Amino acid sequence: MPSLGSIRRSFAPWSDPDAKPYISFRNVTKRFGDFTAVDNLSLDVYEREFFSLLGPSGCGKTTLLRMLAGFEEPTEGELYLDGQPLKGVPPHKRPVNMMFQSYALFPHMSVADNIAFGLKQDGMEKSARDERVAQMLKLVKLEEFAKRKPHQLSGGQRQRVALARAVAKRPKLLILDEPLGALDKKLREETQFELMDLQQELGLTFMIVTHDQEEAMTMSDRIAVMDKGIIAQTGTPAEIYEAPNSRYVADFIGSVNVLEGQVVASDDGHVTIEGRDGRFTGAVRGQGPAQGKTVWFAIRPEKMRVSREKPTDTENAVQGEVWDVAYLGDMTIINVRLDSGSVVQAAMINHSRLVDDPIGYEERIWLSFSADAGVVLDR
Amino acid sequence: MLRAVTNRLVILIPYFWLLFFFLLPFLIVLRIALSDLEYGQPPYAPQFSFSDGWEVISEKLSRLDFENFAFLAGDKLYINSYLSSLYIAFVSTILTLLIGFPLAYGMARAPENLRPILLMMVILPFWTSFLIRVYAWIGILKREGLLNQFLLWLGVIDAPLEILSTNKAVFIGIVYSYLPFMVLPIYSTLEKMDESLVEAARDLGCTRIAAFWKVTARLAVPGVLAGCLLVFIPAVGEFVIPDLLGGSGTLMIGKTLWIEFFNNSDWTVASAIAMILLIVLVVPIVWFQNAQARATEAGR
Known part of the structure; x- marks a missing residue:
C-alpha cells in the first residue's frame, strides 16, 4: 500500500514498540471546579521529538503544558518525565523550561540578565555564566542587544530573548506556549524554521502549544489534535492531514469538503455511499462500515479534479455551477454549487502563467476524484 | 497664529x-x-x-x-519636636507598609470580580470625617474603652492597658488613617503586573519565596515608594492625631506649631517652624522623584 505524504526524516520512535516514552501522561484528568479542562487523557512523547498540541482555545492544551511545567497538578492520573513520576515536584525542580506566550521577560533586567537569571539560580559561577549568555545571544543573533531592556526591543527580538532564556539552562524538555502567536505572518514563517533548526541543533524535546494548524504542520514530528479536554487524534502531519479519523480533525486541519451519505455497498477495501450529493465510492482499510450506516466522505479541495466534460475514468463525479473563483497566485480556489445545493471547494494549481480559456463564474463544470483521494469517516 | x-x-x-x-x-x-x-x-x-x-x-x-531661625536652633524643644516627628512618621510608615503590602497583594490577587468591592472597602472610610474617625479611636483605646474591655473579657490581660495618651495611640492613629494611601499605589502596581513573570521565575529555578522577592517585590518598588511618601510626608506634620490620641509626652512639630500660632500668638516663630518643616520634607520628595524616575525607566 502506498504511504501517506512524505516523512521528513526517518525519525519515528512512536512506531517502535520498544522505544521508551520520554513524557507520559497516564489517564490524566484536570478539573477546575465544575469545568473539566483535561479528561482522562493519555499521551506519550519521545525524546528529541518536536510535538505539537493543536486545538481551539479552551480545549485544554495549555493546561496540559502547565501540568508538565508544574504550575498545575493533575486532579487524577499520573505524569512521568523520563520514567520519573512528576507528582509533587515543584516547578523549580523540574528539568523543564517553558517559553511563555506573553514571553514574561523581566522588565527590570537587561537582555543578558534575563538570560542569566536561571543560570544564577542554579549557582553557576560568573565566568561560566557569562560564557553561556554570550553563546545564547549568538544563537538567537542578539549579540548587540545584550545591554538593552525588554521594552527597547521589537516583538521579534523579545521572542528571541524569551527563547534564549528558556534554553539557557539546557533543559531536557522545552515547552512553548503559542511561541509565535504575537508575531506578524512573515516573521512567524521565518521563525518557524529557526525553531526547527534550534531544536535539531540542541537536541531537545520540544512540546509546543498552538492554535495555528499551519504552524503545527510545518514544525512538528507529530501533532495531537485536541477537542474539549481529549485528544481527537495523534499522528504525523501527513497522517493528520491525509487520514483524519473524524470530521472534527479533518475540518480543523486545512479545508475539507464533507459529503454525507448512507452506505449502500461495502466490501473489503471499498465502500459505496449514496446521499443527496450523489453516489461515491471510497477506499477503506479492511472491512468497510455496515450497510445503511450514515458516513461522511471527506475530500480536500486540491484532490478534486475540475473539468468541463464528464470524466470517463471515475464514477466519482458531480456536476455543479461555479459560484466563486478566487485567484491566489499559486492556486485558484473555486467554490462550486452542486445541483443538490451543497457548496464544495476545489483548488487548482496554476501550472502555467497563461490560460486560454479560464473557468469563469456561472459555468457548469464537473468535479471528480478517485476512490482513494478522500477518506470515509464514521464520526 | x-x-x-x-x-x-x-x-x-x-x-x-x-x-x-x-x-x-x-x-x-x-x-x-x-x-x-x-x-x-x-x-x-x-x-x-x-x-x-x-x-x-x-x-x-x-x-x-533670621533671628527666629536662630531661636529655633537654640531651643532644644523645637529640635526635639522635629526629630520626634520624623521618628514617629518613620515608624508609622514602616508599620503601614507592613500592613498595607499584604493587603494590597491580597487585593491584587483576588478574583477579578471581587476587586472593585475590596477597593471600595479601602476607600469607604474616606466618606466619614477624618476628625470623627480619629475621635472614635479615643473610645476604643481609653482605659475603659472597647479594646481593654474586650481583652479583659478574653482574659488575655488582668489590668487595662495604657494606650491612649501615649505614642502607641499615635502610631495606631496614623497607621489607621493613612493605610489607604499605602494600599492604593501598591495595589495599582501589583495589579498591572503580569502573573506569568512570577511563573517564569519559578520555572527558571526560583522557589515561591525567591520569586516573590526577585520579581513581585522588585517590580512593586515604585508603588511602595509612592505609598511610603504619601504616608510619611503628611505624618511628619500631623497635628490632629497627636493632639487627640497622644499625651503630653507626645512631641510632634505639628502640635508645636499649633501652640506657637494659637496659644502663644507668635506668628513669626510658627512661620519659621513651617519653613524648616518644608525644607526637611523637600529632601525625601526630591529623593523620591529621582528614585521614581529610575524605577520607571527600569520597569517599563
Missing part, C-alpha cells in the same frame, strides 16, 4: 496656579518668618504699605533677619 497664542496661554495656566497658590503664600510665610514679634494686629513687624516710598521700604526690608 491665534492657535499658537492659545497654546501658550494653556501652558501658562498651571504656572499661574503655582504662582498664586504656592509661591505667593510661601513668600508671605517666609516674610513673616523673617519678621519680628510685635504685639498688635497682625502680630509682627515691620509692616509694608505700597504707599511708603522706596526709601522707607528698603529700610524696613533691612530689618528682616
